[in-house]
Amino acid sequence: MVAFFFTVDGLKILVEIHGRARVRDFSSSPDDVTAVVPCHNSASVIRQTIEDLLHVLSPDRIIVVDDASTDDTAEIARSMGVRVFQFKKNKGKVSAINLGIFRVKTRYTLLIDDDTRLGASRLPTSLLEEGYSAVAFNVLPSRRARELVNGTNFVSCLQRYEYSKSMEIGKRFQDATLSVSCISGAVGLFLTERLNRQHHIHTTIFAGEDLERTLKDLLRGGQVAFVNEMVWTVAPDNWRDLTRQRLFSWYPGFYRNLSTFGRVLFASKMPWRLRFEMLYNVYVIFSDPVKVYSFAALLVYRRWEYLTGLYVIYLVMELYPFGVVEKKLPVVRYYLLGFLAYPIYGVYNTFLRFLAIFIWAWHRIVTKKMRPKGRPEDRIE
Numbered sequence: 001m002v003a004f005f006f007t008v009d010g011l012k013i014l015v016e017i018h019g020r021a022r023v024r025d026f027s028s029s030p031d032d033v034t035a036v037v038p039c040h041n042s043a044s045v046i047r048q049t050i051e052d053l054l055h056v057l058s059p060d061r062i063i064v065v066d067d068a069s070t071d072d073t074a075e076i077a078r079s080m081g082v083r084v085f086q087f088k089k090n091k092g093k094v095s096a097i098n099l100g101i102f103r104v105k106t107r108y109t110l111l112i113d114d115d116t117r118l119g120a121s122r123l124p125t126s127l128l129e130e131g132y133s134a135v136a137f138n139v140l141p142s143r144r145a146r147e148l149v150n151g152t153n154f155v156s157c158l159q160r161y162e163y164s165k166s167m168e169i170g171k172r173f174q175d176a177t178l179s180v181s182c183i184s185g186a187v188g189l190f191l192t193e194r195l196n197r198q199h200h201i202h203t204t205i206f207a208g209e210d211l212e213r214t215l216k217d218l219l220r221g222g223q224v225a226f227v228n229e230m231v232w233t234v235a236p237d238n239w240r241d242l243t244r245q246r247l248f249s250w251y252p253g254f255y256r257n258l259s260t261f262g263r264v265l266f267a268s269k270m271p272w273r274l275r276f277e278m279l280y281n282v283y284v285i286f287s288d289p290v291k292v293y294s295f296a297a298l299l300v301y302r303r304w305e306y307l308t309g310l311y312v313i314y315l316v317m318e319l320y321p322f323g324v325v326e327k328k329l330p331v332v333r334y335y336l337l338g339f340l341a342y343p344i345y346g347v348y349n350t351f352l353r354f355l356a357i358f359i360w361a362w363h364r365i366v367t368k369k370m371r372p373k374g375r376p377e378d379r380i381e
Contacts, residue, residue, distance in 0.1 A: 001290060001291075001294045002291060002294045002295065002298070002310055003309075003310060003313060005287055005290075005291055006310065006313050006314055006317065007313075008283070009317070010317035012280055013165075013169065013317065013320070013321050014320070015173075015276075016169045016170055016173035017169055017173075017320060017321060017324060019173050019176060019273070020168075020169065020172040020173050020175075020176070021172050021173070021175040021176035021226075023172075023227075023228045024124070024127065024175070024225060024226070024227050024228070026122075026124040026125075026126045026127050026227060027124075027125070027126040028122040028123045028124060028125055028126070029123075029125045029126070030056045030057055030123050030125070031106075032106050032107045032108050032125055033056075033057060033061065033106055033108045033109070033110050033123050033125060033189070034057070034061040034062070034063060034104040034105065034106045034108070034109055034110070034192075035053050035057055035061065035062045035063065035109075035110040035111075035112055036063045036065065036097060036100035036101060036104065036109055036110070036111055036112070037049065037050070037053075037062065037063065037064045037065065037077075037100075037112055037113070037114055038065050038067060038093045038096035038097050038100065038111075038113070038114070039064060039065070039066055039067065039069065039073055039077075039096070039113075039114035040066070040067040040068070040069050040073075040090065040093075040096075040114075041069045041070060041071050041073060042069065042071075042073045042114035042115070043069075043071040043072050043073050043076055045114055045115040045234065046064070046073055046076055046077055046114050047076055047080070048117055049112065049113075049114055049115065049116060049117055050062060050064070050077060050080050050082060051080075052117040052118045052119065053112070053118065054080070055118070056118065056122075056123065057110075059080070059081035059082045059083075060082075060083065061106065062082040062083065063082070063083045063084075063085065063100045063103055063104065064077040064082055064083065064084045064085070065084075065085050065086075065087075065096040065097070065099050065100045066084060066085070066086040066087065066096075067087050067090055067091060067092065067093065067095075067096045068086070068087045068088060068089055068090040068091070069086075073114075074086050083103070085099060085100070085103070087099075092204060092205075092206050093185075093206050093209060094202055094203075094204040094205070094206065094209050095204055097111060097199075098199045098202075098204075101192065101195045101196055101199060102196070104192050106192060107128070107191070107192055107193075108123075108125055108128055108189060108190065108191060108192060109189070109190045109191075109192045109195055110123065110187070110188075110189050110190075111185075111187065111188050111190060112186070112187045113185060113186045113187065113233065115186075115233060115234040116139075116186040116187050116231060116232065116233045116234075117142075117231070117232045117233075118187075118231055119230065119231065119232055121137065121229040121230060121231050122229055123189060124189060124225075124227045124229065125189070127225050127227070128189065128190075128191055131223070132178060132223045132224065132225045133190070133191055133194050133217055133221075133222035133223055133224060134183055134188055134189065134190045134191065134194075134214070134217060134222065134224045134225075135183075135188065135189040135190075135224070135225050135226070135227055136171060136180045136182075136183040136184060136188055136224060136225070136226045136227070137184070137186075137187050137188070137189075137226075137227060137229050137230075137231045138167045138168070138171075138226075138227070138228050138229055138230045138231065139163065139167065139184040139186045139187060139230075139231050139232075139233055140160060140163050140164065140167070140230055140231070140232060140233070141156055141159050141160050141163060141232070141233065141234075141235035142156075142232045142233065142234050142235065153237055154334055154337065154338070154341075155236065155237055155238060155239060155242060156235065156237050157334035157337075157338045158338055158341065158342065158345050159235050159236075159242070161322070161325065161338055161342065162345075163235075164325040165321055165325055167226075167228075168228075168324060168325045169321060169324065169325070170277075171226040172226060172228075173273060174224075174226070174273050174274065174277060175225055175226040176273060177271035177272070177273045177274065178223035178224060178225055178271075179218060179223075179224065179270070179271040179273055179274035179277075180214070180224040180225065180226050181211070181214060181215060181218070181224075181264075181274060181277050181278070182210055182211045182214050182215075183210060183213070183214045183224060184210055184233075185209060185210035186231065186233040187231045187233075188210070194217065194222065198213075198216060198217060198220065201216055202216070203372040205253075205256065205369070205370050205371075205372070206249070206253075207248075207249050207250070207252045207253030207256060207360075207363075207370060208250075208252070208253020208254060208256055208257050209253070211253060211254070211257050211260075212253075212257055212260060215257065215260045215261075215264055216260070218264065218270075218274065219260075219263060219264060219267060243352065246349065246352045246353075246356070247352050247355060247356055247359060248356075248359055250356075251352060251353045251356030251359075251360075252356050252359045252360040252363065252370065254281070254285075254353070254356070255285065255356065255357060255360040256360055256364065256370050258281075258282070258285060261278045261281050261282055262278075262282070264278045265278040265279060265282070284353070288350060288353050288354045288357075289354055289357075291350050291354075292350065292351055292354045295347060295350075295351075298310075311343050311344075314342075314343035314346065315339075315340070315342075315343055318339065318342055318343065322339050322342075
């Protein structure tokens, strides 16, 4: 069973590698862009994010929405001359974004997290002028020169390879049909008019909010492109924080979008590459429990020969994608170690994704944090 699942995953990667689109050309006109930065207790990171934005945008076109922070996030932002709005009560990232969007007067909106830096990246406004509804960037964990985190340890190296595969292979594969299925919540460039027109259909749930926004745009005729402009975001640099991120945010958000996967899969006139991605997402959701059971059984019965064989199969399938993206890794000394450890890292993520089913169920049924919102108090006037 596990060998079958590994084979499916390996074939998916091969299809995506050979179906990648060419790197897009574009021009940039930042005068047509306003940045919206939702934040909460971001005093340690907000200054660096705004400094990067000020290299390309004037202060009056940077909107910081402080979601009831208890630190001096708002004061730091105001001291840098940007526009600042504050909630007195915490309403969540999506509500902060919605409030900011209403204040945007330019044609294009850059949604960017408080811990994300543009670096030398350009804003691909010409693609939106050509009729595309949004653009995804090449988002990577923070680079070595960044002051905020080290970004060069082993955990960072594994994530850099993981992110790079998602961007350089996955998103470029979907870019061939302008059907990138998830614009990272870290940063994305959007048509302001479409954001305003569609904000009310977002559930306002935080987990998976970027995936939901992108898929609903695609369901309404949107076309999402990908540009190979590297943007840097803070990522966990230890196993505890990484586990917390995946278990309580990323993967529960994946499950809560299951119904949207189905709608995209069966919607008319959808590109086959987008359907391919949605079908794979559904496959992952229903196959993860069997994968976990199979691995657990092999461990309990100490079938080390099978486990060793599966490890070798996974490693062989990883050779080609590693060769494609290995130059993205931050530290040379982790090249080989990161490659050898990646199969184990994949199993680690599979177990976390399986456990996240129960986190999602708890927050959907008991705490109702992941219950779709539609009451008047859930909206921003």
